[in-house]
Amino acid sequence: MANLTFKALQAREIAGGGFETAIVDRTTDSLPEGEVLVKVRYSSLNYKDALSAAGNKGVTREYPHTPGIDAAGEVVEDTSGAFAPGAEVIVTSYDLGMNTSGGFGQYIRVPAAWVAPLPEGLSLKEAMMLGTAGLTAGMCVQRIAEAVVPGAGPIVVSGATGGVGSISVAILSKLGYQVAAVTGKPEAAPFLESLGASEIIARDEIGEPEKRPLLKSRFAGAVDTVGGPILENIIKSAQPMAVVASCGNAASPQLNLTVFPFILRGVSLVGIDSQNFPMPARRAVWQHLATDWKPGQLMSMAEVVGLEGLQEKIGLILKGQLKGRVVVDLWG
Structure with missing residues (x-):
């Protein structure tokens, strides 16, 4: 041509x-x-x-x-x-x-x-409102929904004002989950609440390194976009059989943990790789994003x-x- x-x-x-x-x-x-x-x-x-x-x-x-x-x-x-x-x-x-x-x-x-x-149900513009961030959020939600039912307890989302975080909050809320949003921006609380977050957690509350191997059981699941101490503390605070989806390392790629959350509470840490996600599974997530997972906001x-x-x-x-x-x- x-x-x-x-x-x-x-x-x-x-x-x-x-x-x-x-x-x-x-x-x-x-x-x-x-x-x-x-x-x-x-x-x-x-x-x-x-x-x-x-x-x-x-x-x-x-x-x-x-x-x-x-x-x-x-x-x-x-x-x-x-x-x-x-x-x-x-x-x-x-x-x-x-x-x-x-x-x-x-x-x-x-x-x-x-x-x-x-997929039918999405315009080209809406597809890019989601983009890789939406695909990644959808992959995280998929893994959580396989094991955690709405009502089991709060699902915590770190980096909640970012692309993956904000879309995760909106999808999880739409599916009936109670969502706790972690942010370092207090002024963003109204935005996160408009997406469906029922609890706002200040980043400082959960972002400091904690020496104890386990913390009070709190979260039924998580979407973590930042890594580092926040991910460590989320894992330590996870309820028995919780699923923690890890998809980012903006804070740090390092984790300082014992095996106790995994062998005493049965917590699952699930890695999310949207870059090389197989096409058949990718299409299935896009179909969800165009229909039952499509954020109303x-x-x-x-x-x-x-x-x-x-x-x-x-x-x-x-x-x-x-x-x-x-x-x-x-x-x-």
Whole structure:
């Protein structure tokens, strides 16, 4: 097909060290190999995108680079034959936006194995209000719901104002669970309560290292997005047979624990890997997110910006000052 010119946010190294981002013109011929060319309508901002934009070589090895681990749009062409032109699709995680040109460009080209059909019940915009954060939240909720019934006790969500945290609060509340939201932002309490949190826990209350191997039994389950002492204390405070879903390490990747919560209370610590989540299971979670798990507050949880508004939001998310979700309108 014809070589198309499009707009993209590009991160690049600058003389003397450091990185900067700029909106540039690119061509579809410059995109990597792959069976599916997608015209991206919407993307979303995630912490990993901000790290890539800031030059984190642990996320992105080579620059210049277009971040964006999420994308939703229409298929332009698919040489594999899996998707018809015009089909609405979602592409999240795998290597998109890390070392493969990502959703902060108006076009992407990716392997067909990375592409999921947009489920009925979600618009492209709503899909990116969820994005990888929503997929990750859905995976956490799925593992908790397999073993913990509503009414068993509170489900605690750490980093509750972030993308994964806020969506987890909304989904769990919709499913009838009592939700305790952990945040370091007291002013965010009304926002979290609007999502369905029935209890707000100050981060300082649960974030200090605790030497005791077990704490008072408190939580029937958990979605932890931060790791470190908060995750340690959640595990130590878990009720018998609780399920703790771990999906982030913003505070620390280290855990200082004994085995006592696991062998004396039967607590399960479940790791969540949304990047390489198998496609059949991925589609099943997206179907839930489009139907019975779809947050009723979705529109109020997200702010929409264009490419030109991304740099400010990248700075905020790196400082831990972003609340809810940021959706990127690639053509707005």
